[in-house]
Amino acid sequence: xxxxxxxxxxxxxxxxxxxxxxxxxxxxxxxxxxxxxxxxxxxxxxxxxxxxxxxxxxxxxxxxxxxxxxxxxxxxxxxxxxxxxxxxxxxxxxxxxxxxxxxxxx
Amino acid sequence: xxxxxxxxxxxxxxxxxxxxxxxxxxxxxxxxxxxxxxxxxxxxxxxxxxxxxxxxxxxxxxxxxxxxxxxxxxxxxxxxxxxxxxxxxxxxxxxxxxxxxxxxxxxxxxxxxxxxxxxxxxxxxxxxxxxxxxxxxxxxxxxxxxxxxxxxxxxxxxxxxxxxxxxxxxxxxxxxxxxxxxxxxxxx
Numbered sequence: 001x002x003x004x005x006x007x008x009x010x011x012x013x014x015x016x017x018x019x020x021x022x023x024x025x026x027x028x029x030x031x032x033x034x035x036x037x038x039x040x041x042x043x044x045x046x047x048x049x050x051x052x053x054x055x056x057x058x059x060x061x062x063x064x065x066x067x068x069x070x071x072x073x074x075x076x077x078x079x080x081x082x083x084x085x086x087x088x089x090x091x092x093x094x095x096x097x098x099x100x101x102x103x104x105x106x
Numbered sequence: 107x108x109x110x111x112x113x114x115x116x117x118x119x120x121x122x123x124x125x126x127x128x129x130x131x132x133x134x135x136x137x138x139x140x141x142x143x144x145x146x147x148x149x150x151x152x153x154x155x156x157x158x159x160x161x162x163x164x165x166x167x168x169x170x171x172x173x174x175x176x177x178x179x180x181x182x183x184x185x186x187x188x189x190x191x192x193x194x195x196x197x198x199x200x201x202x203x204x205x206x207x208x209x210x211x212x213x214x215x216x217x218x219x220x221x222x223x224x225x226x227x228x229x230x231x232x233x234x235x236x237x238x239x240x241x242x243x244x245x246x247x248x249x250x251x252x253x254x255x256x257x258x259x260x261x262x263x264x265x266x267x268x269x270x271x272x273x274x275x276x277x278x279x280x281x282x283x284x285x286x287x288x289x290x291x292x293x294x
Contacts, residue, residue, distance in 0.1 A: 008176050009175065009176070011161070060248050062174065062247065063178075
């Protein structure tokens, strides 16, 4: 069972309290974008085997979106952080690098 | 005006704990900047209570105020006072970015009383309901069974649950089932 710490209400929320929101930190291209950019936004996800940065919503709790970094292979959760950012915090990236020396990086 | 009725008209069930549909209860959703002193003063003027800490609920004589999210509060009051209190909030917060709305008719509320209230809820909510973790005065928004609900303990033997009115009858049935005689593990 996946448990993620909600940075807004401070609860270690059970997976069933959460709604997944897909890959984090992607650039959202709208209707005015080129076909290629829009296709890339919709379909070209990184989906690496290992470290993922994802969006989650504490949907049954405080209702806020937040970000989570976790390993989809081992299900290890590295940490969660605020949604009001365009890249993961440095401390979290360093923590992941320490645990996964061969990780390609964010 | 039509006569307002609560979802189950005050139905009760006596099992391991007593479950009572709490009848009509005034509820106001207030969204805004919780760090704004104007908002704190407005809340104080309608329910007589200071703003709660994160995930806390404060109960007083005039009503209660509960923390719902970093920008949302739920105010509880007498059912017939809700509209007047919303008008008061609107006046007090005019010019600020906020929302105050009377949601009384969109909600159902149940009161559980008895020694096993923690165990009844623990059967269906992904929440650690042990005394060590779930303290008095804390409100938790989560699920009970498959539906969204918020609950808090006023004392060790009194627990209140709020859910959407549309699923009120379902929650009552669910709670009845969870509180059947002889069904509590007596673990918490």
